[in-house]
Amino acid sequence: MTRPIRLAISGASGRMGRALLDLAREDGRFELVAAIVSPHSAWLGKSAYGDVSAWKFTDWRGAEDIDVVIDFSGLDGLMLALDHCEGSGAALVTGTTGLSAELEQRLARAAERIPVLRAANFSLGVAVLTRLLRDAAAALPGWDLDIVEAHHHRKEDAPSGTALAMGRAAADARGATLEDLAVYTREGRPGARKAGTIGFAVVRGGDIVGEHQALLMGQGERIELGHRATDRSIFARGAIEAAAWIAGRAPGTWTIEDVIVP
Template sequence: MIDPIRVAVFGASGRMGAALMRATVATPRVQLVAALVRAGSVQADAVVSSLHGGAAESMCFSESLSAAADVLIDFSAASAFDQALAIALEHKIALVSGTTGLSETQYQTLHAAAREIPILWASNFSLGIAMLTRLARDAAKALADWDCEISEAHHRHKQDAPSGTALSIGDAIAKARASTLDDSAIYARTAKSGARKAGEIGFSVVRGGDIVGEHTVFLIGEGERIELTHRAQSRDIFAAGAVRAAAWLAGRTPGVYTIENVLGLSD
């Protein structure tokens, strides 16, 4: 009999935490062993089912990991990310993280930790977004003189803008064109004058209602354009992708991995 992959969820008291626990419980050969919250959380020691129904019967939220685990899934906030990474390093377990808005120092710390544990960070765990990014990258490289714009829309409560997913797509496009996002990105045109410059990657943002997530990449040539769009209709797709990534990452050697590795799409 094959042992189950033991998963701990960090940021478990939030909406994504609930979705992750549901996905973990529903996935064969994966076992939910801990529901973790940030230090000082008012949910610490509360019964999970009191907040999330039957997602984890008789389990309590905890600030520390006491159960044996193979992988930690972190969907928290930048302010709590350091605690999640510290837990993974302390227990020498794999880390799957979808926390966005990280500082440059946090990214550096994350990559340094990959010398000790396997790490997979992604701004979006939708398998469709992974494919959209791949298609956009390849199309932008082939159509290097076409203008590129990225539009994204999310719910009114989203904190960062543009979304981490939009920035990741833009970064992939910039690299495909032998540039960097720092050199290419235009986040606002209100203060700009003059014509659009070659190589720019423009970003536009919509916030409102309960939009889960929409991303469109425009590649615009003379007399024609390509629009690549992904629409997420449920947070459950992100949770399912993260649990799939966790099952794939558990037990691997230390290093940095990507969603494309999980899907077998990496070059």
């Protein structure tokens, strides 16, 4: 695009939203059009930058002529963002998770008319890791595979969405589904490992931002593929790159891995 990409950030008052605001206003590829919050948010109408009174949090009534929406809100916020994108033709980049089957179907239908990019993890490093794991799992179909992930002690779900996405990529590379291959617990005397399964192990503690490791284990050798996040801003930076990449794309469902394709 020859002009700056006109960008709206949905969920702008949250931790990820504020990180995105800081990145977008310093990135010459973008014109930040709207910092979107819930119509019932206490932030509505307040300054988004503190010392810049011209920039205020708004709802979708204050968003016009947008090229791309980045959404890190919640289920209700995603619904509103999707309404706006479908009505205006804007592209949607979303990291909102925990979607219902109904919302999953709606996103799939929307992708027939607008470009939609979804990711559980916007780290570009994790995207490369997932690609490497997919290739390794396909090349070594008889090797055992376990995925180990670690996060801070406040994280409530386990395994992480990223670990599950890695497992799905590996299972798909082997012509199967994760539902058929996953083993989430081992305790007592579970017996010998069943061939082809994908095991998961979870660590929770301290302030770990996020660590993921895939272990492919053969006879007499092992491959270890891993990624360690030390700064949460990597997720915002990945989402910004995704927004720049998807602007002007054809309708369809895209992933963060598409962003790193040469």
